[in-house]
Amino acid sequence: MNSKQPPFRGLLFKIKQSRMSAIARSKVKDLLEMKAGENVLAKGWVRTKRGNKEIAFIALNDGSTIKNIQIVVNKNENTEPILARISTGACIAVEGRLVESVGSGQNVEIQAEKVTVYGECDPMRYPLQKKDTSFEYLRSVAHMRPRTNTFGAVLRLRSQMAYAIHNYFHNKGFTYLNTPLITASDCEGAGQMFQVTTLNLNNVPKNKKGEPDFSKDFFGKQTSLTVSGQLEGELGATALGEIYTFGPTFRAENSNTPRHLAEFWMIEPEMAFYDINDNMNLAEDFIKHLVKYALENCWDDVKFLNDRYDNELIDRLRSVTETDFVRLEYTEGIKILEEAINKGVQFEYPVYWGVDLQSEHERYLVEKHFRKPVILTGYPKEIKAFYMKQDEGGKTVRAMDVLFPKIGEIIGGSERESDLGKLEARIDELGMSRKNLEWYIDTRRFGSCPHSGFGLGFERLLLFITGMQNIRDVIPFPRTPKNAEY
Numbered sequence: 001m002n003s004k005q006p007p008f009r010g011l012l013f014k015i016k017q018s019r020m021s022a023i024a025r026s027k028v029k030d031l032l033e034m035k036a037g038e039n040v041l042a043k044g045w046v047r048t049k050r051g052n053k054e055i056a057f058i059a060l061n062d063g064s065t066i067k068n069i070q071i072v073v074n075k076n077e078n079t080e081p082i083l084a085r086i087s088t089g090a091c092i093a094v095e096g097r098l099v100e101s102v103g104s105g106q107n108v109e110i111q112a113e114k115v116t117v118y119g120e121c122d123p124m125r126y127p128l129q130k131k132d133t134s135f136e137y138l139r140s141v142a143h144m145r146p147r148t149n150t151f152g153a154v155l156r157l158r159s160q161m162a163y164a165i166h167n168y169f170h171n172k173g174f175t176y177l178n179t180p181l182i183t184a185s186d187c188e189g190a191g192q193m194f195q196v197t198t199l200n201l202n203n204v205p206k207n208k209k210g211e212p213d214f215s216k217d218f219f220g221k222q223t224s225l226t227v228s229g230q231l232e233g234e235l236g237a238t239a240l241g242e243i244y245t246f247g248p249t250f251r252a253e254n255s256n257t258p259r260h261l262a263e264f265w266m267i268e269p270e271m272a273f274y275d276i277n278d279n280m281n282l283a284e285d286f287i288k289h290l291v292k293y294a295l296e297n298c299w300d301d302v303k304f305l306n307d308r309y310d311n312e313l314i315d316r317l318r319s320v321t322e323t324d325f326v327r328l329e330y331t332e333g334i335k336i337l338e339e340a341i342n343k344g345v346q347f348e349y350p351v352y353w354g355v356d357l358q359s360e361h362e363r364y365l366v367e368k369h370f371r372k373p374v375i376l377t378g379y380p381k382e383i384k385a386f387y388m389k390q391d392e393g394g395k396t397v398r399a400m401d402v403l404f405p406k407i408g409e410i411i412g413g414s415e416r417e418s419d420l421g422k423l424e425a426r427i428d429e430l431g432m433s434r435k436n437l438e439w440y441i442d443t444r445r446f447g448s449c450p451h452s453g454f455g456l457g458f459e460r461l462l463l464f465i466t467g468m469q470n471i472r473d474v475i476p477f478p479r480t481p482k483n484a485e486y
């Protein structure tokens with residue numbers, strides 16, 4: 001360093017030492033932006049260690065960025081015993097000088113002066129040391145996979161997107177409403193709910209009919225984990241005007257697909273005085289905003305995923321922000337699919353008016369026919385939930401599904417039935433219990449208003465933004481049939 005050593009070298013060294021120990025820890029993300037010359041302290045986990053007889057190079061990552069900082073350690077009798085304890089996965093602290101870097105691919109690196117080992121990592125037993133880095137394997141060690149580059153990128157993106165969502169709605173003046181996770185009503189009417197009970201399953205109290213007596217249960221009635229916060233969301237919207245929920249939802253459907261989780265997160269805005277067109281406009285603007293946010297604020301992670309797994313990812317993200325989504329009636333959609341079949345396209349599931357579209361049909365419309373996102377509306381009322389506004393003629397409802405390339409349905413929503421008589425008739429028609437829904441029906445009894453809303457599946461959004469293929473790889477600890485580890 002200095003060619004001329006200053007006098008009182010010993011003293012200066014001590015001062016330097018005491019200054020060094022007072023250095024605050026910097027995150028790797030910040031270190032990589034700093035100018036060479038400063039004394040710094042970094043803490044993190046070792047990604048790799050390599051080197052030669054004189055020098056060791058350690059790539060250190062602390063989760064603040066996809067990038068590592070390179071640590072350079074001169075080998076001597078003092079450092080060798082410490083270096084011997086350091087291997088991939090170990091946790092260390094490094095004090096040293098930030099210097100310009102020649103070969104690490106970054107502008108700066110740390111010339112180490114003091115290295116502390118917080119936790120060693122046995123290379124023989126460390127689960128991420130294995131050659132097998134397939135997503136299947138990583139799912140089997142999901143408690144460790146956040147330490148990989150890929151899951152670091154995905155989890156940072158997940159967090160950034162959550163922030164962007166709150167930001168979007170707050171800027172629009174929406175109120176964030178917390179809806180209950182334990183509920184006595186089935187919003188979607190599909191009955192795929194997880195029961196919540198404190199009854200002793202080995203000795204369930206029975207009523208006169210021999211059925212479980214839920215009056216003895218914790219809540220005095222049968223309860224489940226919610227499949228959606230929408231019904232309570234409507235209570236909020238018809239008082240506060242515009243609300244959104246953002247929380248976990250639960251579905252006990254036995255679907256082992258790359259797009260279904262038993263526990264997933266949903267964002268559900270609900271807006272008074274919005275009709276179906278306002279609803280579609282909001283959904284389109286919302287998704288475009290989120291995709292743009294990822295491109296503008298999470299570039300390193302998006303770029304990493306693009307370069308590593310899917311080099312069309314960035315193009316796909318950009319094209320969604322730039323294009324107008326197609327708006328298509330269900331009936332028109334069926335015609336397009338039928339024409340495709342006539343031209344020789346083969347689907348596994350049948351196509352006819354009235355059918356609930358499968359993901360293969362949705363993806364045909366989006367990926368082959370229009371080559372852009374499609375908002376499908378005007379669905380047959382038989383395949384949609386009881387609360388959707390009925391069109392004149394009574395055959396279709398003002399539902400809207402937003403269909404995305406690679407994903408299929410990313411958003412489901414509708415204008416809501418605001419007419420008391422029609423809503424009650426539909427509940428009865430479907431054989432649902434009005435008794436459990438009186439509180440909901442009250443919104444139509446007292447100051448009913450036109451209103452609309454939708455639900456965005458957070459993990460489906462993340463599938464699109466990360467380009468990951470399997471929904472289990474965009475949530476830290478996935479819950480799927482026969483899988484509830486950690």
Ligand code: 4AD
Pocket residue numbers: 187188227228229230251259260261262264266268269409410411412413414453454455456457458459460
């Ligand atoms: O279409 P869904 O069932 O709509 C509702 O729950 C309405 N209550 C929403 C509303 O209008 N407020 O679900 C909404 C979205 C789907 O489009 C999909 O993105 C996601 O939630 N989703 C799932 N994501 C992961 N795993 C599952 N099992 C999912 N089921 C639905």
Ligand code: MG
Pocket residue numbers: 401409411412
């Ligand atoms: Mg749906």
